[in-house]
Amino acid sequence: MNILVLSGSNAGSKTRIATTLLKEKLQRQYSGENIDYINLQDVSLPFSDGRNYMDYGGDATEVLTKIMEADVLFIGSPIFQASMPAPLKNVFDLLPQNALEDKTVSMLITAGSDKHFLIPEYNYKPVLSYLKANIVPRYVFILDTNFQDGQLLGDDVDMRLDRLIDDTMVLSRTYQDIRAEKDAQFGF
Amino acid sequence: MNILVLSGSNAGSKTRIATTLLKEKLQRQYSGENIDYINLQDVSLPFSDGRNYMDYGGDATEVLTKIMEADVLFIGSPIFQASMPAPLKNVFDLLPQNALEDKTVSMLITAGSDKHFLIPEYNYKPVLSYLKANIVPRYVFILDTNFQDGQLLGDDVDMRLDRLIDDTMVLSRTYQDIRAEKDAQFGF
Amino acid sequence: MNILVLSGSNAGSKTRIATTLLKEKLQRQYSGENIDYINLQDVSLPFSDGRNYMDYGGDATEVLTKIMEADVLFIGSPIFQASMPAPLKNVFDLLPQNALEDKTVSMLITAGSDKHFLIPEYNYKPVLSYLKANIVPRYVFILDTNFQDGQLLGDDVDMRLDRLIDDTMVLSRTYQDIRAEKDAQFGF
Amino acid sequence: MNILVLSGSNAGSKTRIATTLLKEKLQRQYSGENIDYINLQDVSLPFSDGRNYMDYGGDATEVLTKIMEADVLFIGSPIFQASMPAPLKNVFDLLPQNALEDKTVSMLITAGSDKHFLIPEYNYKPVLSYLKANIVPRYVFILDTNFQDGQLLGDDVDMRLDRLIDDTMVLSRTYQDIRAEKDAQFGF
Numbered sequence: 247m248n249i250l251v252l253s254g255s256n257a258g259s260k261t262r263i264a265t266t267l268l269k270e271k272l273q274r275q276y277s278g279e280n281i282d283y284i285n286l287q288d289v290s291l292p293f294s295d296g297r298n299y300m301d302y303g304g305d306a307t308e309v310l311t312k313i314m315e316a317d318v319l320f321i322g323s324p325i326f327q328a329s330m331p332a333p334l335k336n337v338f339d340l341l342p343q344n345a346l347e348d349k350t351v352s353m354l355i356t357a358g359s360d361k362h363f364l365i366p367e368y369n370y371k372p373v374l375s376y377l378k379a380n381i382v383p384r385y386v387f388i389l390d391t392n393f394q395d396g397q398l399l400g401d402d403v404d405m406r407l408d409r410l411i412d413d414t415m416v417l418s419r420t421y422q423d424i425r426a427e428k429d430a431q432f433g434f
Numbered sequence: 435m436n437i438l439v440l441s442g443s444n445a446g447s448k449t450r451i452a453t454t455l456l457k458e459k460l461q462r463q464y465s466g467e468n469i470d471y472i473n474l475q476d477v478s479l480p481f482s483d484g485r486n487y488m489d490y491g492g493d494a495t496e497v498l499t500k501i502m503e504a505d506v507l508f509i510g511s512p513i514f515q516a517s518m519p520a521p522l523k524n525v526f527d528l529l530p531q532n533a534l535e536d537k538t539v540s541m542l543i544t545a546g547s548d549k550h551f552l553i554p555e556y557n558y559k560p561v562l563s564y565l566k567a568n569i570v571p572r573y574v575f576i577l578d579t580n581f582q583d584g585q586l587l588g589d590d591v592d593m594r595l596d597r598l599i600d601d602t603m604v605l606s607r608t609y610q611d612i613r614a615e616k617d618a619q620f621g622f
Numbered sequence: 623m624n625i626l627v628l629s630g631s632n633a634g635s636k637t638r639i640a641t642t643l644l645k646e647k648l649q650r651q652y653s654g655e656n657i658d659y660i661n662l663q664d665v666s667l668p669f670s671d672g673r674n675y676m677d678y679g680g681d682a683t684e685v686l687t688k689i690m691e692a693d694v695l696f697i698g699s700p701i702f703q704a705s706m707p708a709p710l711k712n713v714f715d716l717l718p719q720n721a722l723e724d725k726t727v728s729m730l731i732t733a734g735s736d737k738h739f740l741i742p743e744y745n746y747k748p749v750l751s752y753l754k755a756n757i758v759p760r761y762v763f764i765l766d767t768n769f770q771d772g773q774l775l776g777d778d779v780d781m782r783l784d785r786l787i788d789d790t791m792v793l794s795r796t797y798q799d800i801r802a803e804k805d806a807q808f809g810f
Numbered sequence: 811m812n813i814l815v816l817s818g819s820n821a822g823s824k825t826r827i828a829t830t831l832l833k834e835k836l837q838r839q840y841s842g843e844n845i846d847y848i849n850l851q852d853v854s855l856p857f858s859d860g861r862n863y864m865d866y867g868g869d870a871t872e873v874l875t876k877i878m879e880a881d882v883l884f885i886g887s888p889i890f891q892a893s894m895p896a897p898l899k900n901v902f903d904l905l906p907q908n909a910l911e912d913k914t915v916s917m918l919i920t921a922g923s924d925k926h927f928l929i930p931e932y933n934y935k936p937v938l939s940y941l942k943a944n945i946v947p948r949y950v951f952i953l954d955t956n957f958q959d960g961q962l963l964g965d966d967v968d969m970r971l972d973r974l975i976d977d978t979m980v981l982s983r984t985y986q987d988i989r990a991e992k993d994a995q996f997g998f
Contacts (some may be wrong), residue, residue, distance in 0.1 A: 332524035
């Protein structure tokens with residue numbers, strides 16, 4: 247199974263710290279799976295111009311291919327101007343229609359205020375839904391005050407990340423069972 | 435009064451065609467005002483890294499300064515993946531908090547299907563609202579089928595653009611009157 | 623000018639307390655205007671069955687007529703199940719299409735948690751927008767912890783209510799100026 | 811397994827016709843399951859006053875108990891004023907917090923225009939999500955023009971209802987497997 251952790255910010259350190267911790271947990275708990283990590287700070291992606299994702303070459307084709315080949319996608323993201331940051335939106339723009347069909351997708355959001363708690367619900371989920379992702383309903387929402395000296399503090403955050411992993415992996419396996427069963431029906 | 439028409443797409447031609455027509459109408463109807471036009475296809479903007487907009491230099495500082503100096507902002511935009519395209523989101527990310535305070539902002543959206551009619555309501559307005567814009571409630575929504583051979587067809591579209599201009603300019607002037615009156619109260 | 627304060631809850635006391643305070647402020651600050659107050663706890667409204675609002679008789683026709691005759695509408699509401707309560711939604715269902723056209727509408731929301739801060743933005747505004755209201759962008763959001771012994775505590779809340787009134791009355795006057803000017807154009 | 815079809819409108823006939831057809835399909839395809847049907851036109855529910863759902867008595871307790879005991883819930887609903895009708899919202903208000911946890915919930919929406927296509931996404935899903943439902947992502951959206959002489963027309967609608975049933979039942983069964991497995995882990 248291909249598990250991809252995508253750190254969807256090209257500024258700051260909080261999303262990188264949180265997604266790195268998440269990736270390390272996955273590596274410990276799911277060592278048999280193929281776990282990959284992409285930080286948008288490490289790649290250079292052009293804005294979408296409508297081309298097929300295979301035709302951009304360079305980082306774009308590499309990043310988009312990894313997303314297309316993932317079975318499970320953990321998206322880490324800060325909130326900019328009360329919505330998803332442009333670099334993350336751009337990744338979605340670069341993907342083809344229905345790109346996230348049959349993929350299980352969960353969210354790990356960092357934000358400055360509880361007042362932004364519903365932004366993943368209203369700004370992220372409808373886009374993921376349009377891309378046909380199997381969305382993990384409960385997301386992890388971490389306040390900036392949980393970060394200190396480059397670290398994520400709090401047992402609570404730790405437990406919530408474990409639960410996100412658990413929810414995501416169980417849902418992913420579920421959907422895989424469904425697909426296997428459907429394929430069997432049709433004699434594949 | 436500074437009026438800015440922003441064509442918020444860096445791909446395709448429909449938003450450019452529609453915003454160009456809008457700009458020409460403004461130039462005829464409001465020839466005494468300072469009317470500017472920015473097409474995101476003509477400029478190169480980096481992703482926001484949290485700096486002040488004056489510190490990017492180049493196209494970024496030029497574009498952002500024009501937005502900051504505008505009294506009225508017409509935003510043209512296609513819909514990508516059921517939401518605003520990354521290049522337009524990036525312009526918002528590059529702007530400071532409350533950047534659109536005291537500005538009147540209206541939207542001209544091109545889309546492939548009526549099923550996307552509510553995306554300006556749910557995906558654009560909350561971001562503009564967060565930026566403190568005075569949003570013109572009724573937006574113009576133009577289907578792709580209205581474009582043919584590089585032109586916008588239909589008397590209906592023409593009338594709706596005229597109405598958008600009218601709604602926007604009236605709202606803007608009234609907000610200016612309010613501000614003038616408030617300033618007078620405080621003796622400025 | 624007809625100003626109507628609508629307490630949109632039929633349970634609990636917080637919305638009643640907050641809207642009563644708002645009404646008293648309005649009576650002091652705008653004593654020359656016609657200020658009315660409706661508490662949904664005091665009336666009995668049937669669910670909408672599609673009839674014209676004048677045909678229900680009783681409380682329904684009385685309440686709906688007051689709303690239709692209002693120039694300014696202050697809506698007080700708690701949040702139930704992360705959205706507007708059914709009794710308030712029912713008032714909107716009972717109203718005709720475009721019922722709030724040319725009315726200035728503002729919101730005073732009580733809630734148990736800051737995590738619900740964006741519900742007025744995403745759940746209330748699109749409905750008010752569909753009804754064609756001129757929506758006051760900034761709403762007052764009061765946490766349950768601000769209520770104690772049947773009273774609203776805190777200078778901050780007091781200031782925010784004053785600001786809501788100010789924003790609303792100024793916007794209302796603005797729209798009235800616009801209408802008067804448009805009517806003059808057409809020689810009415 | 812308890813399957814409940816809820817016709818969430820107390821006016822008109824379209825939602826009743828569509829949900830009746832859905833119920834008949836379920837009865838043919840899942841004759842071994844316990845299939846129930848509630849039409850809000852046939853019951854009288856008070857507005858929620860915050861009591862426990864068992865304490866209302868009468869129709870309320872009966873309807874709410876059936877919902878609480880359902881494993882699968884099909885919600886049929888028209889759109890009123892660009893959002894869910896008050897009678898349906900009231901059912902949600904009457905339910906306790908987390909009422910839909912471990913239930914699979916799908917939607918069958920009737921509407922007058924494609925322009926309302928995203929209302930289930932933005933107005934219904936966030937409420938169902940708050941109630942902790944396992945939401946079937948793809949909903950059936952039927953235009954009023956598909957109804958004629960008290961019947962639902964079109965092979966397309968027929969196929970989409972079959973697909974809704976299939977998606978819902980598969981998702982429900984898989985969630986049940988997950989729960990069974992988790993319970994086994996903990997030795998229940």
